[in-house]
Structures are given as structure tokens and as C-alpha cells.
Amino acid sequence: MNLNIFFQQLINGISLGGVYALMAVGFGIIFNVLKFSNFSHGGVVAICAYLGYFLATRVAGSLWITLLATTLLGGVVGVLVEKLVFRPIRIKGRPLTYFFVNSITVAMLVQQFFSALWGYDYYPYPEFIKKTALHIGRLVVSKTYLMMLFISALVLLGLTLFLRKTKQGIAIRAASSDIWTPSLMGINTDFIISITFFIAGVLAGITGYFLGMTYTVTPFIGSFILKGIIAAIVGGMGSLTGGGIAGVLLGVVESLLIAELGAAVTPIVIYAGIIILLLVRPQGIAGKLYTIKA
Amino acid sequence: MLVVENLTVCYGGITALDNVSITIPDGKIVGLVGANGAGKSTTINTISGMVIPSGGNVKLDGESLLIPPQEIVKKGIVQVPEGRRIFPSITVQENLILGAYTLKGGEKVEENMQRMFELFPVLGERKNQDGGTLSGGEQQMLAIARALMSDPRILLLDEPSLGLAPKLVLEIFNMIQELNNRGLTILLVEQNAQKALNISDYAYVLETGRIVAEGEGKRIAEDPIVKKAYLGIEE
Ligand SMILES: Nc1ncnc2c1ncn2[C@@H]1O[C@H](COP(=O)(O)OP(=O)(O)OP(=O)(O)O)[C@@H](O)[C@H]1O
Ligand SMILES: [Mg+2]
Numbered sequence: 001m002n003l004n005i006f007f008q009q010l011i012n013g014i015s016l017g018g019v020y021a022l023m024a025v026g027f028g029i030i031f032n033v034l035k036f037s038n039f040s041h042g043g044v045v046a047i048c049a050y051l052g053y054f055l056a057t058r059v060a061g062s063l064w065i066t067l068l069a070t071t072l073l074g075g076v077v078g079v080l081v082e083k084l085v086f087r088p089i090r091i092k093g094r095p096l097t098y099f100f101v102n103s104i105t106v107a108m109l110v111q112q113f114f115s116a117l118w119g120y121d122y123y124p125y126p127e128f129i130k131k132t133a134l135h136i137g138r139l140v141v142s143k144t145y146l147m148m149l150f151i152s153a154l155v156l157l158g159l160t161l162f163l164r165k166t167k168q169g170i171a172i173r174a175a176s177s178d179i180w181t182p183s184l185m186g187i188n189t190d191f192i193i194s195i196t197f198f199i200a201g202v203l204a205g206i207t208g209y210f211l212g213m214t215y216t217v218t219p220f221i222g223s224f225i226l227k228g229i230i231a232a233i234v235g236g237m238g239s240l241t242g243g244g245i246a247g248v249l250l251g252v253v254e255s256l257l258i259a260e261l262g263a264a265v266t267p268i269v270i271y272a273g274i275i276i277l278l279l280v281r282p283q284g285i286a287g288k289l290y291t292i293k294a
Numbered sequence: 295m296l297v298v299e300n301l302t303v304c305y306g307g308i309t310a311l312d313n314v315s316i317t318i319p320d321g322k323i324v325g326l327v328g329a330n331g332a333g334k335s336t337t338i339n340t341i342s343g344m345v346i347p348s349g350g351n352v353k354l355d356g357e358s359l360l361i362p363p364q365e366i367v368k369k370g371i372v373q374v375p376e377g378r379r380i381f382p383s384i385t386v387q388e389n390l391i392l393g394a395y396t397l398k399g400g401e402k403v404e405e406n407m408q409r410m411f412e413l414f415p416v417l418g419e420r421k422n423q424d425g426g427t428l429s430g431g432e433q434q435m436l437a438i439a440r441a442l443m444s445d446p447r448i449l450l451l452d453e454p455s456l457g458l459a460p461k462l463v464l465e466i467f468n469m470i471q472e473l474n475n476r477g478l479t480i481l482l483v484e485q486n487a488q489k490a491l492n493i494s495d496y497a498y499v500l501e502t503g504r505i506v507a508e509g510e511g512k513r514i515a516e517d518p519i520v521k522k523a524y525l526g527i528e529e
Contacts, residue, residue, distance in 0.1 A: 167395055170388045174381040181379040184342060186367030186396035186444065 017251020018152030023228020024243035026203035042225030048208025078201020236284025325494030370447030382426025393443030
């Protein structure tokens with residue numbers, strides 16, 4: 001691989017990794033608070049990919065407006081999923097298996113729904129950003145990728161600030177170790193959970209839009225969530241920062257390996273590497289354990 | 295005045311509280327003692343709205359308190375739960391910020407936080423440390439400080455001396471009296487009965503969900519029958 005290709009793949013990898021990071025964080029934030037693997041996140045991503053397509057082709061011609069609208073609608077869809085699917089079993093105090101099964105069911109339902117409705121057509125997003133690439137020295141960088149990278153970074157930074165600086169954000173972090181006690185502080189846990197699903201939905205919205213833009217929209221676009229889940233696990237479940245970093249790493253490693261080894265071998269190398277990493281460090285990159293002292 | 299009226303609580307088939315009535319007058323320390331499983335935490339959790347009773351009522355100044363837990367905090371009734379339950383993965387300072395969740399305005403929060411650091415200097419020294427890194431005694435102080443952050447009227451303390459060294463137990467009990475002297479009304483649940491009764495203005499003895507004795511704290515503490523039968527204290 002010559003140096004130019006290396007840097008190009010590096011930049012592509014970082015920006016693809018940014019999308020993986022968004023997914024890892026969206027998946028991880030629900031896991032943190034409610035302790036179940038939320039596969040319905042992939043369903044929300046798929047819904048948003050179609051929503052973004054619909055908005056961009058039928059409603060408005062602006063990237064920023066349609067991206068923003070998709071993002072906010074994603075948040076709303078996230079909250080709706082929680083209210084319709086998870087809240088009822090939460091109120092009844094059902095075991096985590098119910099949540100897990102329900103989340104998979106939602107993902108499948110969305111996939112089957114879009115398959116039945118529009119399964120045989122491809123839905124390419126309009127070209128908002130001219131394919132003309134940016135030339136930096138001898139490097140050729142796709143403008144779309146740069147834009148994606150910039151927005152992913154901005155959103156993750158904004159989320160970090162929210163989680164650190166607002167009392168609702170701190171409450172979300174507190175709820176991740178104990179969902180029962182915040183009520184004793186006058187915190188409405190139901191509302192905190194809604195905010196969490198809104199955040200996950202917003203991240204799913206951006207993810208869906210970016211994936212739709214990068215690839216074409218198909219009913220199976222939600223299965224990209226696997227990359228996010230892998231990043232979340234590798235990063236260390238419970239650590240959003242770890243998940244974000246692992247997402248970027250995954251994107252970079254993937255892009256570089258594809259350039260070097262080809263698209264067929266790359267997944268084998270990556271999955272084998274992940275199994276080894278988790279054998280050596282089962283808590284992931286940034287996993288941490290706390291104890292309550294008696 | 296906080297009044298618990300003929301409270302009955304069932305968990306599934308088990309009756310945890312059976313017709314329990316307790317009165318907590320303003321400005322007093324009321325003790326609630328009893329053995330493991332007597333229903334002390336259940337009483338406190340029902341007052342806090344965490345447990346829904348199957349009969350009876352909880353009233354604050356005559357007004358029914360059967361409302362969600364977050365609304366009860368807004369009425370000025372705050373619990374320090376059994377086993378502290380501080381948040382381990384956020385900092386001491388952030389734990390305190392959550393204690394003040396119901397307050398409006400950052401200035402008040404900041405002011406209360408400074409007051410807590412004066413009351414518990416060790417918390418000030420450790421304000422940027424994660425809660426989970428504190429020692430057991432420090433975690434208990436954090437739990438009490440967190441509850442005080444919202445300027446409560448009535449503090450419900452569930453076994454604040456649990457697992458603490460004797461010297462620290464004394465400190466915590468002195469602190470409880472000091473808070474009461476400053477006007478805070480307190481319901482003190484303890485298995486460490488002797489000490490709790492000594493600082494209680496009035497006390498109740500709970501046995502398997504029923505009140506079996508009540509009276510002035512010191513009198514209950516000295517009543518040989520109560521001592522022997524319910525508190526496991528032999529002369
Ligand atoms: N969530 C619950 N589900 C079922 N039973 C419960 C539950 N919580 C408490 N109990 C039962 O209710 C009874 C009273 O429990 P509670 O926790 O109120 O006792 P306690 O006086 O606080 O005891 P301790 O001193 O050990 O804390 C016990 O028999 C207990 O097993
Ligand atoms: Mg108890």
C-alpha cells in the first residue's frame with residue numbers, strides 16, 4: 001500500500017468508524033441504563049434510512065434540513081418504541097429476557113415490513129454533495145466522508161457535554177449503575193428513560209441517514225448495527241467512550257485491511273482478532289468495575 | 295406532621311406490614327426499631343412512594359401522600375436508603391448535584407453543596423472522586439449529604455449506622471442530633487436500637503409487621519420487657 005492510499009483509506013476509515021461509533025454509543029446507552037442488548041436500534045436505523053430518503057427526495061432538497069429532520073424524527077421513533085414495546089414490560093417488572101426478545105422482534109418486524117413494502121427496489125439518496133473530491137496535497141478525500149466525520153464528532157462531543165454538564169445527563173449516568181435509587185432524589189425515572197431512548201433514536205437517525213447516503217437503502221440496512229454492537233462490546237459494555245473509540249478503530253482497521261487484503265478476507269481477520277482481544281481482555285478496552293462498600 | 299395511618303403492605307402473598315400507625319411530629323426524632331425482616335424498610339419505602347400499600351394511608355399535614363416518589367421528594371420528604379446506595383460511577387460532586395435535582399437554579403445548588411462540604415469536609419476533599427472509591431463511612435456521609443441537598447423538611451434514615459466502626463457510629467448519631475437541633479424532622483430506623491432510642495423523642499418497636507410497643511425513646515430503651523422480647527438485649 002503506498003502512502004497516499006494509506007492516508008486516504010485512513011480518512012475513509014475514520015469517517016466510516018465515526019458512524020460505527022454513533023451506533024455503538026446508541027446501542028450502549030440503552031444497555032447502560034436498562035441492561036439489555038437493544039437490537040431494535042437496528043430497526044430504528046432502518047426506519048430513519050427510509051425516512052431520510054423520503055424527506056430528501058420528496059420534501060426538501062437540502063442536506064442539512066433533511067438530516068436534521070431525520071435526526072429529530074429518529075428521536076421520536078426511539079421514544080415511541082420504548083413507550084409501546086419496552087415500557088409495558090418494564091412497568092410489570094419482567095426479566096431482561098423479555099426486553100431482549102422484544103428488541104429482536106422489533107428489528108425483524110421493521111425488516112419484514114420494508115421487505116414486503118419496497119423490498120425489490122433500490123433507494124439511492126440524491127447527491128447533495130458533488131462527487132468532486134477535496135484535494136489536499138496529493139490526497140483525494142471524499143467531501144461526503146469529511147462531512148460525515150465532522151458531524152459524527154460534533155454529535156458525540158455534544159452528547160458528552162450533555163451527559164457531564166446537565167442534571168438529566170448526570171441522572172442517566174447514575175441510572176446506569178442503579179435504576180431504583182434516582183427516584184429517591186425526586187428524579188422521574190420514566191422521563192430519564194425516555195430521554196435515553198430519545199438520544200439513542202437521534203443517534204440512530206444520523207446513522208440511518210449516513211448509511212443511506214453511503215450505500216443505498218435496503219430493508220437490511222439495519223443489520224449494520226452488528227458493527228456498532230461489536231464496537232460496543234470491544235469498547236467495554238458500560239463505557240460509552242470505549243464504544244466510541246472502538247467504533248472508530250473498527251472503521252479504520254476495516255478500511256485498511258480491505259485495501260490490503262481485499263473485502264473477502266477482511267471480515268475473517270477482524271472477527272478472529274476480536275475473539276482474541278476479548279479472550280485477553282474480557283471487559284473490553286475501557287470496561288471498569290465498581291463496588292458498593294458495605 | 296407526617297402520619298402513617300393503619301398501613302398494610304403485602305408483597306405477593308406475604309404481609310410485610312399489618313395495620314401500622316406512626317406519627318412523626320415536626321421537629322422531632324422518631325425512632326423505629328425492630329429485628330431483621332420486621333418491616334422497617336418497608337415502612338420507609340411506603341412513605342417514600344416506592345412501595346404501594348394495600349391498605350391505609352400516609353398523610354403530610356392532613357394531605358394524602360399516595361403519589362409517585364418524585365412528587366414526595368418535592369414535598370420535602372427525603373430518604374437515605376439502607377445500604378447507602380450512592381451512585382458509584384459518578385463523582386461525589388455529581389452525586390450531590392443529583393440530590394438537589396428538584397431544586398430550581400444553580401446558585402442554590404452551589405450554596406447547598408458548599409454547606410455540605412462544611413458539614414462533611416471529607417466530601418469536599420474528595421469531590422472529584424467517583425462515589426464508588428469512597429470508604430463505607432464516607433459513602434454513608436455522602437448518602438446523608440445527598441439527601442440534605444434538596445433542603446428537606448423530613449429526613450427518613452434507614453439504618454445509617456449499618457456496617458460502620460463504633461467511633462463513626464457515634465459521629466453519625468451526633469450528626470443526626472445536630473441536624474434535628476437545626477429543625478429537621480427525622481424518622482430514624484435502626485437495628486442498633488439502644489443508641490437510636492436514646493436520641494429519639496418517641497419510638498416504635500416493630501415486630502413482623504406490627505407495632506408491639508411505643509413510647510418515649512428513653513423509656514422504651516429502658517423497658518426490660520421490650521428490651522428482652524423485641525430488641526434482643528439481655529440485662
Ligand atoms: N421486594 C420484596 N418482595 C418480597 N418480599 C419483600 C420485599 N421486600 C421486603 N420483603 C419482605 O418483607 C418483610 C419486611 O422486610 P423489610 O425489608 O421491610 O424488613 P426490615 O425491617 O427493613 O429488615 P432489615 O433490618 O433486615 O433491613 C420481610 O419478610 C421481607 O422478606
Ligand atoms: Mg431494612
